[in-house]
Amino acid sequence: MIVRAFFLLNIISLFSPQLAVPFFYNDFSIFQMAGGVSGFCYMSPDGTWGGENLRGTVNVRIVDQELLGISAEVSLEEGYFLYDKWLFDWKETPLTIQMRGAMDRHGLAFEEGEITFADNFRLSGQGSADFEERSIYLKSLKASFADTAHAYREFLEKPLKTLYPVMEKIAIEGKLTVTAQDFSYPEWGGELWASFEGAVSVPGISLDQVSMLVPLCYEGPLRKECFVRIGSLLSDQGRVSNLSFPLTAESGQIHLTKALRIPFAGGSVLLSSLVETTAPFSIAGKLSFENISPRGLPIPAVFASDGASFTLTLEKLSVEGSVVCNVWGGEVLIGGLEINDPVSASPRIKAEIVFKEVDLERLSEYSVFGEVKGAISGYIKDLVIAYGQPEAFELVIETVKDKGKRQSISLTAVNNISILAQGAPIMASWFLPETFPYERIGIKCKLKNDLFYIHGLINDRGLEYLVKRKRFGIDVVNRSPGQPIEFKEMVKRLETISRR
Numbered sequence: 475m476i477v478r479a480f481f482l483l484n485i486i487s488l489f490s491p492q493l494a495v496p497f498f499y500n501d502f503s504i505f506q507m508a509g510g511v512s513g514f515c516y517m518s519p520d521g522t523w524g525g526e527n528l529r530g531t532v533n534v535r536i537v538d539q540e541l542l543g544i545s546a547e548v549s550l551e552e553g554y555f556l557y558d559k560w561l562f563d564w565k566e567t568p569l570t571i572q573m574r575g576a577m578d579r580h581g582l583a584f585e586e587g588e589i590t591f592a593d594n595f596r597l598s599g600q601g602s603a604d605f606e607e608r609s610i611y612l613k614s615l616k617a618s619f620a621d622t623a624h625a626y627r628e629f630l631e632k633p634l635k636t637l638y639p640v641m642e643k644i645a646i647e648g649k650l651t652v653t654a655q656d657f658s659y660p661e662w663g664g665e666l667w668a669s670f671e672g673a674v675s676v677p678g679i680s681l682d683q684v685s686m687l688v689p690l691c692y693e694g695p696l697r698k699e700c701f702v703r704i705g706s707l708l709s710d711q712g713r714v715s716n717l718s719f720p721l722t723a724e725s726g727q728i729h730l731t732k733a734l735r736i737p738f739a740g741g742s743v744l745l746s747s748l749v750e751t752t753a754p755f756s757i758a759g760k761l762s763f764e765n766i767s768p769r770g771l772p773i774p775a776v777f778a779s780d781g782a783s784f785t786l787t788l789e790k791l792s793v794e795g796s797v798v799c800n801v802w803g804g805e806v807l808i809g810g811l812e813i814n815d816p817v818s819a820s821p822r823i824k825a826e827i828v829f830k831e832v833d834l835e836r837l838s839e840y841s842v843f844g845e846v847k848g849a850i851s852g853y854i855k856d857l858v859i860a861y862g863q864p865e866a867f868e869l870v871i872e873t874v875k876d877k878g879k880r881q882s883i884s885l886t887a888v889n890n891i892s893i894l895a896q897g898a899p900i901m902a903s904w905f906l907p908e909t910f911p912y913e914r915i916g917i918k919c920k921l922k923n924d925l926f927y928i929h930g931l932i933n934d935r936g937l938e939y940l941v942k943r944k945r946f947g948i949d950v951v952n953r954s955p956g957q958p959i960e961f962k963e964m965v966k967r968l969e970t971i972s973r974r
Contacts, residue, residue, distance in 0.1 A: 500619030502875045506535040514553075528553035528564070541576035541583075559633035561817040567592035567628065581605050594621040599654070609661070615654035622672060639819045640677070648672010648684070657691065662726075662753035666691040682706040691752045692723045700728065711739040711769055726752050730759070741776075747783075757786045773840055775801040791816045803833030804849065820861050831874060842972050844886030845909065849876040869919045872931060873912075883941065884909045888948050890971045891917075891940055895952055896930045897967060910947035916940065926959040928952065 510531050517524030537543035548571045550564040562569075567593055575584035583602040590596050593794035599615030619625040626646045635641045650670045657664035667689050674681045683705025692698065704717040720731045730748035741764050748759035763783060766777040782795035783864040796809040810826035834846040854873035859865065873881065885908055889899035895917075916931025917940050932939035943949035958969075 483726070487740055503538045506534065508533045523557040526554045540579050543576050545574045547572045561633070562628070592624070593689040594624050610659045612654045612657040615657065617652040619650040623647045625650070638817050640817055642676045645675045646672065652690070663693050663710050664691065664693050665689065665694060678709055680708045688721065689723045694727050695725060697722050697724045714738070738766060739769065740767040755788055759784060773801060775799050790814050802836040804829060804831040815940060823859040825857045827857065829853070831876065833879070838887070843890045845884040846887050847879060848873050848881040849879050850874065851913070864921055867921050871915070871917050873915045881912055882909045883912045888941060888950055891970055893967055895940055895950070900948055900950065906948065911944045912947060913942045914945050926961070926964045927956060928959065929955050
């Protein structure tokens with residue numbers, strides 16, 4: 475084997491003057507090469523990884539025993555390396571690899587190895603790789619990131635930002651250390667721990683004086699303590715200081731050992747029953763909050779929940795339970811929340827919404843439909859939002875009798891409801907007042923497959939009414955119930971209403 479390798483590499487050197495490496499052997503049992511490489515290029519057969527214009531030094535010694543004993547040191551100072559979405563410029567981030575171990579056709583065992591990456595990343599350890607099973611076992615490992623910001627940009631942000639644009643809005647600074655013991659991949663067995671000290675910022679939130687020790691993988695039967703501590707959490711809702719999350723790790727999971735109450739937006743949030751699972755990744759827990767009044771909302775609102783259970787994976791966020799929002803003098807209940815692909819550029823959102831006795835006068839102040847007085851209840855079910863716009867829903871609204879509220883509607887609102895349902899306003903008589911009383915409002919609107927369907931919920935003498943007047947005023951009759959309205963036509967109608 476050694477003779478064949480020696481012969482092949484010397485033939486390559488004859489036809490590739492860029493490979494300036496002398497080779498030595500002794501009794502056909504020891505093979506050694508040392509020297510420089512310049513302008514070297516290669517590509518894997520499937521095209522997923524390769525190098526171009528590589529320049530550096532190589533020092534390799536192979537001893538032909540029962541297993542091939544290998545001692546190698548490789549330094550790359552220029553050129554490019556591509557693996558899938560990861561592209562590295564070795565001039566900006568020079569690489570040094572040192573290894574001592576043994577190899578056969580089944581795998582590689584390294585007694586000691588070290589990788590240094592741009593003076594910011596250093597990895598050392600012992601372990602083995604199985605070529606046939608495509609698995610890795612790490613008896614021990616220590617990886618140190620002296621500059622976490624640089625490591626985040628090179629290993630995560632640059633290669634993955636097209637898939638997850640939110641990564642460009644995340645910043646991490648500080649020192650990160652990862653250690654492993656008896657860790658196996660892809661089985662995710664053994665121990666893999668991370669410790670971090672520094673600062674993290676995500677859209678809308680900045681975390682300073684962060685200190686943490688958590689397992690990335692821990693399959694051991696013994697319970698081990700871990701923690702996350704945050705000196706300062708700053709958001710547009712204010713600052714929270716000295717947060718501490720006491721955690722324990724056991725059998726592939728991380729548990730929050732006691733409930734944690736966090737002051738937020740004039741109220742408080744209670745986090746409990748938090749469990750993180752390593753493989754596959756998921757976080758589950760329960761959130762309760764009261765008197766949350768977020769700043770910056772266009773309308774005053776107060777949120778509360780007596781306990782909403784959530785589960786977060788890389789593919790989906792799902793919430794069981796309801797969030798109650800007190801707004802416009804009534805209640806809005808949001809439940810059945812589900813967000814698919816939550817970290818992608820186009821998450822898909824599902825929800826069910828119920829509203830009770832909402833004050834129409836307050837609501838109409840924030841709409842372009844015109845003034846309406848009274849109270850409404852109703853629901854939005856099967857709501858789906860994709861690419862920032864509704865894809866499907868069923869909306870039902872009906873006025874409810876409230877002795878403390880007068881029921882009246884303006885001509886502007888009547889005409890806008892008619893435009894929404896029919897595409898044209900009602901030709902109102904000049905002698906009618908600007909506002910007049912109504913008996914009832916009932917509207918059902920459904921969106922499915924880019925088509926809207928509008929119905930009135932008031933049926934009288936074979937007619938379908940959206941707005942039913944009292945003794946005088948104007949009725950809004952649905953002249954074409956069930957007639958589909960194309961999405962672009964509905965957008966046109968809404969634009970007409972907004973310009974009135």
